[in-house]
Amino acid sequence: MTLFNRAAEAAGLDPRAVGEDGLRRAARIASGRLGLAHERELPARLAADPGARRLFCGQAVVQETWLFRDPEAFRALARLAPALPRPVRVLCVPCSTGEEPAGAAMALLDAGLAPGDFRVDAVDACPEALAQARTGRFGPHSLRAPLPDPCPWLRREDDLLVLVPAALESIRFLEGDVLAADFLAHEPPYHAVFCRHMLIYTAQEARARLAANLRRLLGPGGALFTAPAEGAAFLGLGLVPHGLRAPTPPTRNAAGARPDGLTDRPASRLPEASRAGGAPGGSGVSRGPGAKSAQPAPEASGPDLLESASVQADAGRLDEALATLDQALSALGPSARLYHLRAAALLALGREAEAELALRSALYLDPGHLESLTHLELLERAHGRLQEAELLQGRLRRILAEARP
Known part of the structure; x- marks a missing residue:
């Protein structure tokens, strides 16, 4: 185990998720501020000193944030x-x-x-x-x-x-x-x-x-x-985020067979994305097996469709919300905002592969769409695709750095 991995372990961090560059930077800064003669002293100091752990974690996990995010x-x-x-x-x-x-x-x-x-x-x-x-x-x-x-x-x-x-x-x-x-x-x-x-x-x-x-x-x-x-x-981990439902424990019928589909579907109102972009193309909205495809009124306007999708998602009718977003994509044209909304609904349904495709569509239309970059980076880290996650994090940091005076 490398010095940096041992330091991460002592601080409770996943070295793969943080990345070697982030750990090296944190070790260099923390060692200097703690007055250590050599970085090899750092893991033992982290294990014994809560203040040192806070310092190391604060440097290793750099939070990119902005007002009114999510x-x-x-x-x-x-x-x-x-x-x-x-x-x-x-x-x-x-x-x-x-x-x-x-x-x-x-x-x-x-x-x-x-x-x-x-x-x-x-x-x-x-x-x-x-x-x-x-x-x-x-x-x-x-x-x-x-x-x-x-x-x-x-x-x-x-x-x-x-x-x-x-x-x-x-x-x-x-x-x-x-x-x-x-x-x-x-x-x-x-x-x-x-x-x-x-x-x-x-x-x-x-x-x-x-x-x-x-x-x-x-x-x-x-x-x-x-x-x-x-x-x-x-x-x-046994914690239920707001807008999601805890899964229903599987049950068995009288014959001892476990019926399908007995987990509650998570419900989440769609978050509002901050930026929009457009490009030619189809909606690309797909539905899982057995999904209900109740359609909103054909005469509904674009803003009405977005409001309908939010109401449907708020009520836990996420398949209907996806269908409404499909109609909005047809009425308004493809945009990063709509694909991000679709990704949020899919994530609430646990359909991560489809959500990833929607996020990539959003970034194709608007490479600087911050919410899509952030959520795609988290998905990549969750699936262990750390090189791709680091590239996305680098893009996010460059965009934010360019906005600074």
């Missing part, structure tokens, strides 16, 4: 908020440079909650990321979609977006390691937890610790928000 998660939080007891407690981990907790705070304010009616705890292992997050200031790279109209919680200062005090002061920023057994050990449960783009980088044994911590911190009936491509992995 906006449906924030809309779902806003829908849940009125019925929740006060104060509403939300956890974002890892929080990176603060875009996600800012989105959660703005969603709760949009839902009519006063600043004292909720608190968002934002946790990350990287001190530099937290220092940036605490400022509540976001550059052009943090905005990859049009601002909601109205958006009273962000104000412009030159080329920056600044979170207003009512939102920023509702967020508590903490340095912490979500894989540690004592992570937020003295905190009461949360009504909602955002844990996205983290699971895929953790080793198998560390995933069990992550799941145990999230299970402890998520209150009864609480909502867990994950990346769409991570839903199946969380289900495998």
Whole structure:
């Protein structure tokens, strides 16, 4: 086992998912900041020092993020908020440079909650990321979609977006390691937890610790928000992301035979993609065996079709939502947005191979479609195709870097 693999193991990371380049960079930075004479001292230090593990993980797993990413998660939080007891407690981990907790705070304010009616705890292992997050200031790279109209919680200062005090002061920023057994050990449960783009980088044994911590911190009936491509992995750990249903245990009939099709189909409202592009071509929407193909009214307009697809998906009628998206593709023409919506529905159904094709179609039409890049990268990592995942991550980072001033 190499030095870098041993360091990753000590920190609870999957060296294949992080990649050798990321581990080398993290080892170099962590060794320097810890004052180690040689990198070979790092694994032992990581095994003994929680602060060193946080430093290493924060450098190894670089979170690319932006405002209003996966906006449906924030809309779902806003829908849940009125019925929740006060104060509403939300956890974002890892929080990176603060875009996600800012989105959660703005969603709760949009839902009519006063600043004292909720608190968002934002946790990350990287001190530099937290220092940036605490400022509540976001550059052009943090905005990859049009601002909601109205958006009273962000104000412009030159080329920056600044979170207003009512939102920023509702967020508590903490340095912490979500894989540690004592992570937020003295905190009461949360009504909602955002844990996205983290699971895929953790080793198998560390995933069990992550799941145990999230299970402890998520209150009864609480909502867990994950990346769409991570839903199946969380289900495998016994955690049910918001919008999915836990599989029904198989049963047997009186003759002892197990009937087919006795698992609940996951239900998830389609997230809204941020960018659209068009190109000639067919819809390419396929349906699995036995899929119901109820069609929306032929006279429906493009926007009506998109709304119908969202309503159908919200009700768990994902095959119907796919059929509606098929009609939208015919009415509006192929676009990255529509193919991404289709991929989200397919991921909710567990049809990952078809979802991958839809994501690749979205990227053919718009090579810079960030949500499709992110979800395809996670799928590639989940299936062990790490070289392809690294290429996609490189594309994503280049696009975000080009947007920075």
